[in-house]
Amino acid sequence: MKKIVVAIDGYSSCGKSTIAKQLAQHAGYTYVDTGAMYRAVALYLSQNSMIQEFKDSDDTYQAKLLKENIKLSFLRTKEGQHICLNGKDVESKIRTLEIGNLASQVSAIGAVRRFLVAQQQLMGVKKGVVMDGRDIGTVVFPNAELKLFLTASAEVRAQRRYDELLEKGTQAVYEEVLRDVQDRDYRDTHRQESPLRQAEDAIVIDNSHMSREEQLQKVIELFNQHING
Numbered sequence: 342m343k344k345i346v347v348a349i350d351g352y353s354s355c356g357k358s359t360i361a362k363q364l365a366q367h368a369g370y371t372y373v374d375t376g377a378m379y380r381a382v383a384l385y386l387s388q389n390s391m392i393q394e395f396k397d398s399d400d401t402y403q404a405k406l407l408k409e410n411i412k413l414s415f416l417r418t419k420e421g422q423h424i425c426l427n428g429k430d431v432e433s434k435i436r437t438l439e440i441g442n443l444a445s446q447v448s449a450i451g452a453v454r455r456f457l458v459a460q461q462q463l464m465g466v467k468k469g470v471v472m473d474g475r476d477i478g479t480v481v482f483p484n485a486e487l488k489l490f491l492t493a494s495a496e497v498r499a500q501r502r503y504d505e506l507l508e509k510g511t512q513a514v515y516e517e518v519l520r521d522v523q524d525r526d527y528r529d530t531h532r533q534e535s536p537l538r539q540a541e542d543a544i545v546i547d548n549s550h551m552s553r554e555e556q557l558q559k560v561i562e563l564f565n566q567h568i569n570g
Contacts, residue, residue: 344370344469345567348478350537351491353445353525354498356548356556357473360491362421363557364564365471373464375474375481376444377424378413378457380435383443385411385426392443396450403452413460438506438513438521445525448475449532458535475529478540487567488543489560495522497549 347370349361358374365372386392395403416423416430423432434440447453454476461481464470472481478488499519506513529537539545544563548556 342568344467345486346465346468346482346484347471347564348482348485348488348540348543349471349473349491350475350478350489350540350543351473352493352498352529352537353441353522354502355491355493356501356553357491359553360489360556360560361471361473364560367557367561368471368564369469371464371470372422373415373461373470373472374422374424375457375461375472375477377432377435378460379448379453380440380444381413381424381426381431382407382411382453382457383440383447384431384435386447387440387443392447396446400452403450404456407452407456411456436509437511438518442521442525445528449528449534451534454480454534475537476535478543479538480535483540487564488540489563490539490543490545492545492547493549495519495526498522 347361347364349357351357358376361374362372364370383392386395395406398406410427412427414425414428416425418430423430424435425431435444458476458481461472461477465472465482474481478485478490496519499515499522502522503513503515503518506518546556546559551559
């Protein structure tokens with residue numbers, strides 16, 4: 342059976358990672374969480390108190406720092422795929438609201454995007470990969486055989502994110518989470534480097550009122566059509 346590249350893009354808290362993991366498991370494909378990669382870079386800069394310095398530095402310095410100081414890899418665990426930063430599992434540390442916000446800012450920097458896009462493209466050379474993010478179908482894999490674009494209202498996405506934080510024992514205020522979602526939407530769609538946009542050949546899925554089961558069924562149907570077609 343032929344293998345393809347599946348590119349899943351969309352707004353924050355649309356469930357991109359969840360559906361990408363489910364589809365990868367169904368197809369026996371490799372799943373790549375590109376959002377975790379950006380969060381890991383943000384975590385490194387935050388831990389080393391370098392966020393502002395990095396933003397204010399020139400492109401050459403940024404590229405050199407990333408290449409020399411950041412090594413990313415993925416680790417399979419009983420809980421699922423975890424990302425490692427310089428050999429250390431940092432999965433739990435990157436999933437905070439603070440790091441998510443910083444990752445949105447860092448992802449707008451050209452040197453960061455080029456650094457990570459190059460790694461992502463290598464991961465998909467042999468195909469058989471499901472990758473989710475903001476620019477997978479437009480920049481990372483513009484020739485992907487199946488492109489999906491997930492969307493939902495900001496209010497629905499904020500509620501999902503709010504519930505997720507509470508489940509993890511993290512205190513949160515819904516109104517603050519909503520503002521964060523809206524701010525990230527603006528940054529993602531207005532940044533100069535690889536802004537979030539729907540690829541012309543992407544299939545849009547608005548999951549505002551879809552259950553996870555309904556969404557998975559829809560995506561598997563689309564996947565099977567491309568494999569068999």
